[in-house]
Amino acid sequence: MTERPATASGDGGDAGDAGYPTSPDQGETLLALDGLTKHFRNDGGFLSGLTLGRDVDGLVGIDREWVRAVDDVSFEIASGETLGLVGESGCGKSTLARTILQLVQPTAGDVYYKGRNFAEMGREELRRQRRDMQMIFQDPQSSLNPRMKVGRIVEEPMEAHGMLDAEGREARARELLERVGLDPQHYNRYPHAFSGGQRQRINLARALSVNPDFVVCDEPVSALDVSIQAQVLNTMADLQAEFGLTYLFITHDLSVIRHISDRVAVMYLGEVVELAETEELFEHPRHPYTEALLNAIPVPDPRAPGVRGRLEGDVPSPIDPPSGCRFRTRCPELIVPGDYDLTPAEWANVRAFARSVDRHEFEAESELAVRREFFGNAEPDGEAGRIVDEAIARLLTGEWDGAAALLNESFADRSICARGRPDYEVEPERDVDRHFAACHLHRDGTPPD
Amino acid sequence: MTAPLLEVENLRTRFHTPDGVVRAVDGISFTVREGEIVGLVGESGAGKSVAGASLLRLVEDPGRIVGGEVTFKGETLVGFPDGRAEAGDGSGDDADDRWRDDVLSAEAIRRRIRGREIAIIFQDPMESLNPVFTVGGQLREFIELNRGLTQGRARELAVDMLREVGIPEAEDRYDDYPHEFSGGMRQRVLIAMALACEPSLVIADEPTTALDVTVEGQILELVADLQAKYDTSFLWITHDMGVVAEICDRVNVMYLGEIVEQADVDDLFYDTSHPYTEALLDSIPRPDRPVDELDPIAGIMPEAIEPPDGCRFHTRCPDARAVCTEINPDCRPLDDAGRPHRAACLKHESVFGAGYRESDPIENEAAGGFDVGRTEEGTDD
Ligand SMILES: Nc1ncnc2c1ncn2[C@@H]1O[C@H](COP(=O)(O)OP(=O)(O)OP(=O)(O)O)[C@@H](O)[C@H]1O
Ligand code: SF4
Ligand code: SF4
Ligand SMILES: [Mg+2]
Numbered sequence: 006m007t008e009r010p011a012t013a014s015g016d017g018g019d020a021g022d023a024g025y026p027t028s029p030d031q032g033e034t035l036l037a038l039d040g041l042t043k044h045f046r047n048d049g050g051f052l053s054g055l056t057l058g059r060d061v062d063g064l065v066g067i068d069r070e071w072v073r074a075v076d077d078v079s080f081e082i083a084s085g086e087t088l089g090l091v092g093e094s095g096c097g098k099s100t101l102a103r104t105i106l107q108l109v110q111p112t113a114g115d116v117y118y119k120g121r122n123f124a125e126m127g128r129e130e131l132r133r134q135r136r137d138m139q140m141i142f143q144d145p146q147s148s149l150n151p152r153m154k155v156g157r158i159v160e161e162p163m164e165a166h167g168m169l170d171a172e173g174r175e176a177r178a179r180e181l182l183e184r185v186g187l188d189p190q191h192y193n194r195y196p197h198a199f200s201g202g203q204r205q206r207i208n209l210a211r212a213l214s215v216n217p218d219f220v221v222c223d224e225p226v227s228a229l230d231v232s233i234q235a236q237v238l239n240t241m242a243d244l245q246a247e248f249g250l251t252y253l254f255i256t257h258d259l260s261v262i263r264h265i266s267d268r269v270a271v272m273y274l275g276e277v278v279e280l281a282e283t284e285e286l287f288e289h290p291r292h293p294y295t296e297a298l299l300n301a302i303p304v305p306d307p308r309a310p311g312v313r314g315r316l317e318g319d320v321p322s323p324i325d326p327p328s329g330c331r332f333r334t335r336c337p338e339l340i341v342p343g344d345y346d347l348t349p350a351e352w353a354n355v356r357a358f359a360r361s362v363d364r365h366e367f368e369a370e371s372e373l374a375v376r377r378e379f380f381g382n383a384e385p386d387g388e389a390g391r392i393v394d395e396a397i398a399r400l401l402t403g404e405w406d407g408a409a410a411l412l413n414e415s416f417a418d419r420s421i422c423a424r425g426r427p428d429y430e431v432e433p434e435r436d437v438d439r440h441f442a443a444c445h446l447h448r449d450g451t452p453p454d
Numbered sequence: 455m456t457a458p459l460l461e462v463e464n465l466r467t468r469f470h471t472p473d474g475v476v477r478a479v480d481g482i483s484f485t486v487r488e489g490e491i492v493g494l495v496g497e498s499g500a501g502k503s504v505a506g507a508s509l510l511r512l513v514e515d516p517g518r519i520v521g522g523e524v525t526f527k528g529e530t531l532v533g534f535p536d537g538r539a540e541a542g543d544g545s546g547d548d549a550d551d552r553w554r555d556d557v558l559s560a561e562a563i564r565r566r567i568r569g570r571e572i573a574i575i576f577q578d579p580m581e582s583l584n585p586v587f588t589v590g591g592q593l594r595e596f597i598e599l600n601r602g603l604t605q606g607r608a609r610e611l612a613v614d615m616l617r618e619v620g621i622p623e624a625e626d627r628y629d630d631y632p633h634e635f636s637g638g639m640r641q642r643v644l645i646a647m648a649l650a651c652e653p654s655l656v657i658a659d660e661p662t663t664a665l666d667v668t669v670e671g672q673i674l675e676l677v678a679d680l681q682a683k684y685d686t687s688f689l690w691i692t693h694d695m696g697v698v699a700e701i702c703d704r705v706n707v708m709y710l711g712e713i714v715e716q717a718d719v720d721d722l723f724y725d726t727s728h729p730y731t732e733a734l735l736d737s738i739p740r741p742d743r744p745v746d747e748l749d750p751i752a753g754i755m756p757e758a759i760e761p762p763d764g765c766r767f768h769t770r771c772p773d774a775r776a777v778c779t780e781i782n783p784d785c786r787p788l789d790d791a792g793r794p795h796r797a798a799c800l801k802h803e804s805v806f807g808a809g810y811r812e813s814d815p816i817e818n819e820a821a822g823g824f825d826v827g828r829t830e831e832g833t834d835d
């Protein structure tokens with residue numbers, strides 16, 4: 006801790022001090038992730054969200070299946086900022102949060118907090134750091150002990166960290182209740198007497214009780230009605246300004262992310278695929294997945310132009326994620342393999358054909374019918390044309406799997422998208438520092454440092 | 455203008471709970487015409503689901519339809535003998551003698567209407583699919599029963615439907631169990647089931663709320679395609695104004711058991727005529743543009759057991775005046791609108807003539823400033 010005195014206000018010596026943390030210097034790196042990775046052993050048989058609970062130390066039993074929940078994630082969060090982390094269910098957001106907070110052991114990679122590597126901290130230091138990092142969960146209902154009065158709930162973390170005496174804790178709890186927009190008189194009530202939004206405020210008060218600098222918020226407003234959601238979001242913004250908090254704000258809701266975040270990281274299947282300042286990302290997305298996400302949000306405006314783009318297919322299993330770019334099995338922009346000379350229209354047709362064969366979406370009645378359905382406007386010739394011919398021939402003899410395999414290994418698997426993990430800094434469109442986009446469309450850009 | 459397919463008139467449904475009577479649906483009226491997607495939108499507890507379930511008399515105990523009329527294609531699904539609307543004893547909605555003579559029996563609704571003419575899709579697909587039977591088997595049986603087809607023919611149709619709603623390798627997936635499908639795929643199966651009998655009306659209760667946004671996008675697009683193809687009408691229940699804007703033709707906004715505004719979708723957003731709708735629209739963060747400061751709706755939703763007197767929104771309404779605490783406005787047509795547009799707000803003085811203009815503004819939660827969300831009473835220790 007000693008090498009960062011400016012940011013050390015929230016821990017250690019101030020245990021007897023009921024004051025609020027002073028704002029750390031804005032802009033300094035508070036948290037840094039370096040190649041953070043978390044794999045779970047999948048021994049639940051059928052893959053479901055429930056199988057993500059088992060934890061192991063390192064990659065021993067290689068013969069087992071591993072759920073690659075978080076893979077090689079690196080980013081930094083500056084003091085006082087809100088980094089939004091957005092992605093669809095199962096993409097690894099919550100696992101990443103839990104790994105950052107050391108609630109589960111990382112499989113690989115490091116977490117630096119205020120410049121210190123968690124892996125190198127002793128127990129006492131770890132304990133102190135934990136106090137400095139608090140978490141707020143999605144479900145305000147289940148995260149509050151129903152048999153405890155609100156006051157006790159807020160005081161509990163202070164007690165656990167030996168902060169203040171009983172009287173001091175009570176005074177602080179009452180003050181915090183007021184700060185989060187509740188009535189301090191509610192100190193003696195039980196959680197059931199509160200609405201969802203109020204319960205989330207109790208959670209906020211509880212998290213803030215131990216003077217954290219860093220708060221991880223995992224879908225904190227997702228369970229709330231929109232009108233209440235706005236109240237809680239506003240309160241969170243006020244508290245951030247007042248206490249100089251740094252937020253990692255996790256949600257699947259892009260509207261909320263746009264509103265609350267300074268920068269946004271987009272996750273897909275265990276990886277961060279794009280990271281940029283919020284408006285840069287929303288106005289100039291550079292990763293096809295981000296684009297698809299943004300296109301998919303229903304806009305509360307009946308005159309909003311355009312139909313939503315449709316992202317095909319489902320997210321693949323994190324046990325055996327696609328090679329190269331993990332988004333490639335659904336990417337509308339998959340890059341044509343260098344081996345073939347195809348026009349964009351021909352390539353689009355080949356991909357649509359391959360996808361439909363793979364999903365067995367049609368019946369192959371005759372060669373002509375297939376050609377007409379998929380290659381009406383542009384049919385590849387040369388090597389690519391011969392492969393398509395062969396695939397159609399297989400379809401007509403009922404070999405769907407064979408046709409799908411042929412198309413796959415001849416086309417998708419040869420794309421650069423399947424062959425290397427994309428990792429690029431692109432030139433930002435707006436006046437911001439950096440824009441990271443893990444997509445080979447930007448392979449002319451520079452690799453990140 | 456086509457005649458309404460579904461007409462709901464002053465429908466009322468209550469729950470008798472130990473804490474008191476919940477007026478979950480309290481006198482709502484709306485119509486759904488052929489080929490229309492009509493939205494029913496509102497926050498949690500507004501009564502949307504109960505309203506949807508009441509249409510087919512599917513309200514569960516201790517709930518009870520206590521008044522109003524529902525007609526569908528000229529047949530009466532809910533209707534009370536004159537003067538007996540509130541007649542209530544312990545018997546549930548299935549006791550057919552509660553209803554007027556021309557009202558369809560519970561048996562007739564089950565046999566002829568539900569599934570065939572009016573299908574329902576619920577929010578949680580797992581609730582509607584039996585986990586111990588295969589997806590295809592359930593779909594086949596449903597088709598067999600409701601369309602009187604042979605097993606073989608029903609199976610073919612089931613596979614066709616699965617393909618039509620975009621289940622990859624439909625033939626192979628036919629024998630899978632519900633847990634082997636992702637949430638989005640299960641919802642597709644339910645849509646297949648809902649559409650299998652080519653019903654005229656589908657009641658969809660938050661069918662995409664539990665889904666990821668890209669999956670929701672797929673489903674909404676699918677519904678739009680199918681709707682265009684079969685000309686099915688939808689009653690779309692949701693809390694999401696984005697979804698409303700995206701797919702609805704007309705919209706009903708609910709607050710505490712009542713419909714407070716009813717309009718074409720464009721008018722609802724661009725000629726908003728009820729303070730609650732306005733507040734709802736102002737409180738949402740936008741995906742399409744930055745919003746500096748969200749403008750939350752003050753306070754919390756009051757209990758449905760003892761809704762506020764007068765206009766139910768008056769405790770949170772920024773425009774509330776004294777008269778609003780006395781008169782509960784019904785949802786009336788606004789005269790200046792070119793298209794049918796109704797609102798239940800006394801601000802429309804020329805329509806209500808309740809003396810709003812001369813009435814004094816009142817102190818309420820909306821006037822409370824920074825500590826919105828705080829409850830009123832504060833001394834219990
Ligand atoms: N089984 C029940 N017993 C008692 N009260 C009930 C029951 N079901 C619903 N209610 C009450 O009826 C009112 C309307 O509920 P309803 O489920 O229709 O709301 P909703 O608008 O669908 O909300 P959500 O958006 O949360 O689904 C609420 O006050 C609710 O508490
Ligand atoms: S790397 Fe290829 S597959 Fe991945 S997002 Fe970019 S274009 Fe699409
Ligand atoms: S009637 Fe009064 S309280 Fe109700 S919405 Fe209109 S202005 Fe607000
Ligand atoms: Mg509901």
